[in-house]
Amino acid sequence: MSDWLGPQEWAAVGLSLKVAFWAMMGAVVPGVFVAYALARWEFFGKQFVNVLVHLPLVLPPVATGYLLLITFGTQGVVGSALKEIGVVFAFRWTGAALAAAVMAFPLLVRAIRLSIEAIDPKLEQAAATLGASRGRVFFTVTLPLMLPGLLAGMVLAFAKAMGEFGATITFVSNIPGQTRTLPSAIYAFLQVPGGETAAMRLVVVSIIVAAGALILSEVLARRIAAKVGQA
């Protein structure tokens, strides 16, 4: 199996898994917060937040990548400040994770928001009358009931992060071993003569990972749904 893929190809697969994992993990907490706010709260500028969250879904990925570059690049407003404390995104795998997280964010928020809106607020009221503070209501009632939706959103975000190309290549380029993710590697192999077979191998890997993630999410969602009594 290990000689089926070359070392460069293995590096791309490993990097992609790492990038997608951290993109998903980094996006999940802010994703739950934003989804909850959009589903349950009325606040000034709600529509603006909604548009901002969904922008990466409709904007050309290259444009998103460029915006990330001028914001989080070493010369960027946020990037230069972060560089002071030793955090660098530009041309690093962390930047690839950031780009993937931003691109996956709208999918994550949409899935979580739908699952929160499906929860009857009357249950949360009942918990409050029984003595639960708002935080406790969230962790004991809202969160367990939204778990299937949250999980579906996370898998979707992971798959999206695995496949993210445009914003990544614009923001952090295509550096082997550093920022060359699966899609970037496929693209690179297709640019050189005789690279088609390597590209095809990586396409097969992509299919396996994506299908595996979907099957895993189905199985987990079904188990959790049975556990929270909504099956």
Added chain:
Amino acid sequence: MSVEVHIRQGFQGFDLDVSFAAPAGLTVLFGSSGSGKTSVINAVAGLSRPAQSRIVVNGEVLSDSATRRWVPPHQRSLGYVFQEGRLFPHMNVRKNLLYGNGLSKGRAEVASLDQVVEILGIGGLLERRPAELSGGEKQRVAIGRALLARPKLILADEPLAALDEPRKAEILPYFERLRDEFSLPILYVTHSIAEVARLATTVVALKDGKVERVGAAAEVLSDPSFTPMGPRAVGAVLDAKVVTHHEDGLTELTANGVALMLPQLSHAIGDQVRVRVAAHDVILSREAPKGLSALNIVEGRVQSVRSGGGPGAIVSVDTKAGRILARITRRSAAALELSEGGTCYAVMKSVSVAPQDIGTR
């Protein structure tokens, strides 16, 4: 032990302006839909925040717009039984029951889990999910969950409205026990006069967002001028005690020395019960009836005769057993020459008293 409520709130085309003080026992907020009763109970729970409010439970100020005091719902020490149960679908019955219990450890327990399980008969349900329970079982668990939260006040918002008649009859006795065995004030919302008659210590009748009438249940229900659900729903309540169960299937009661015969009751000898006698089940006679199949004949004095525009009249008769209301036609009232102070006999068939109209007191 008391509850004091003042609420003023203007909604679109509807002004809520409600003030009442409820003594110990079970206070029914009674009125048709749209009268504002659910708005009142939700303000007491802190689930809504009216423009002006002052709510005091057992001397503790839960909300006072004058001093801007507002205690959030989770700090109000409530036990709220909702119409639809609102059990948590992801927890089994045991976890549902103990949800509020674990959050109120600082307060004295009202009842233990074992007691609650025994009283409500839910021992066999503890490991089940709410989705596997019937409507009546859900409400029993909801009552238990409220009790286990160590409440200082029980709230119930039409807890029987979603149930069919047999399930209502199954759940009603639990509220009687709640009223009689725990010294907790209870606010109970309903639009059912039968529930008022069985459960209420005090009645607060609401109409169009205002208090129409406040008073002790027996007093309000035996007032012939109080016909919020129309004259057909009128009926007085008699307090009585079970004397004996006869072999022919009748139970003998005594209401202040007057013997009453009713179809077999499940109550034990010596139990105090309250019997609601619907006004349309009472016949009046000027002379002591003879050769009549009805078993319950009580002599009394006409206290008032009231009639509206329709063919009916409501006659209020003071008897030794208590006040009885009779709904007869205006023509009969005229033919019998019933007038205030006149003697008459109230006749009630034993079998006309419906089992759900008999409660403990």
